[in-house]
Amino acid sequence: MGLTSTDIYLISPELALAGLALAVVLLDLALKNKTVVLGVAVVGLLVPIAFAVSLWVRVDGLVFARETGFNGSLVIDQFAIFFKLLLLGILVLVLLASNEYTGRFRRYQAEFTGLVFFSATGLMLLPAAGDLITVYVALELASLPIVALAAFLKMQARSTEAGLKYLVLSGVSSAVLLYGFALLYAATGTMRIVSPSAAEPSIAQMLTVTHAGLPFGNVAVLAGVVLVLAGFGFKLSMVPFQMWTPDVYEGAPTPVSAFLAVASKSAAFAVVLRVFYSALGDVSADWSLVFAALAAVTMSVGNLVAIAQSNVKRLLGYSTIAHAGYMLVGVAAIAARAGDAGDGSLGIVSVLFYLGGYAAMNLAAFFAVIAITNRTGNETVRGLAGLGQRSPLLAGMLAFALVSLTGIPPTVGFMGKLFVFNAAINTGYTWLAVIGVINSVVSAYYYLNIVRVMYLQPADGDARPVSANAPATVALAFTSIAVLLFGLWPTGLLDAARAAATALLQTL
């Protein structure tokens, strides 16, 4: 019952990351040379990565391919570790790329890094949650540092406004989510997503149908699921809970927007998959259609509103809403609708693959934008004019990332969409795949418009070359290569996604 050394080992990546966050902040007090502190932060990330890899190897040999810790509150399976590694990778890249940007508040650079680490700790715990209590605590651990980060530029009213908007809306969404949890708890008498022992059944085991014909078969579960969906919808920036996204992305420091767009969204999708597939798997036919409808609305709204944007960060904000829509297509694609046995994990695999690819291409786009706007100080699309001549390398990589976001081969964006739409068609959602393809065509308009402005319009006024510093260039090159590599040879990422999806489906 008490704390065992296994529990500590299972949570070691998070412990190491939180410890690193404290170490960075304390080192900053002791050391004059700030570059050393950042070096320690980046190199120190190897420790949680090593722990996560060793956990992957450890659970790989187990019969159920999972271990539970803290009396079932923590589930370590390949699904959870897939996200741990993805988030740690994102963390390394964001740190490298934001080095130059954070130079403008050099005195607080370590605090900035520490807050990003704390938020990432919460995000890493989310996919490993074994009960709803862990889900809530991890979610808040991830959100509160992001509020502080969004408002980090204390001297800029826009940054404070972004932080305040995120705080109020995240508070409301948390309360709604909690009320949903309370209703699920009332209906089932438990908050376990995964049952640690026969004495403590999970939500899935306790679900009972009291009103046949009603969706979810139970009034409390129906209301609970609607509220939980609204609460998570905020984190996913799913329409109609997407209002905060463009505002916060525009006002927050650009590295924070990148972190929010990629890391926060990945973990949110992970926890949605965990809760809906594991805890509510028996009533999947009921929520599947809800996700399908929300996916269609989310991608359409994201893409249509993005067309009208002139600020690049805002445009990328709407673009992430659209991509959340594509990924929701994969969430909706559950095997129960397929009729035949088939590959039950098709939808989950496609979402996980898309998340991996989305991380690479969206980070590439954000990193290029960080490097460019940090030098030019102009965040509008018009400000990118003539960049093809001023900075061929940065412009080339940004153009490549945008091509991938559109979904044109040979990029990972194309592969991701292929898998997601394939999963949709295989589970009887052909209409959803058609809407997705139409949306991809619409998105080409605003993505390729940026490419057109960069290469075909002359720079107005200032025509000096723009370049990124060394760490940012490394991060940018790494993400660009990943976009190309996974686009040409998706097998590596696909195998990892498949292992993770299989592990998730076993936690029923």
Next chain:
Amino acid sequence: MLERLLILSAIVFCIGMYGVLSRRNIIAMLMSIELMFNAVNIALVAISRYVTPAAVRAAGPTEANAASVLTGQTLAAFVIVVAAAEVALGLALLITLVRQRDTVDITQVNLLRR
């Protein structure tokens, strides 16, 4: 008794939600969010007291299932702590906002979205 407590919780939650949506003062909005959290706490504690899984009830309270008998109260304790942290952060941001703009009116906070 459970019904009464859940109805109370639902009423408090709706008052909180109405407050967030209708108030323009950010402090009042933060207070309304607190109200929503506390409504959830009422529900959680009530459910924890009156609803326990049949399997757990049949086995009687033992050390092994103490955790699941107290699930709702555990979450309520976490909610209280997190809500306090959230308000601390909110007030810090509010002080920054007042220094910058000399207002606590949410409708005056409109630099973005144009």
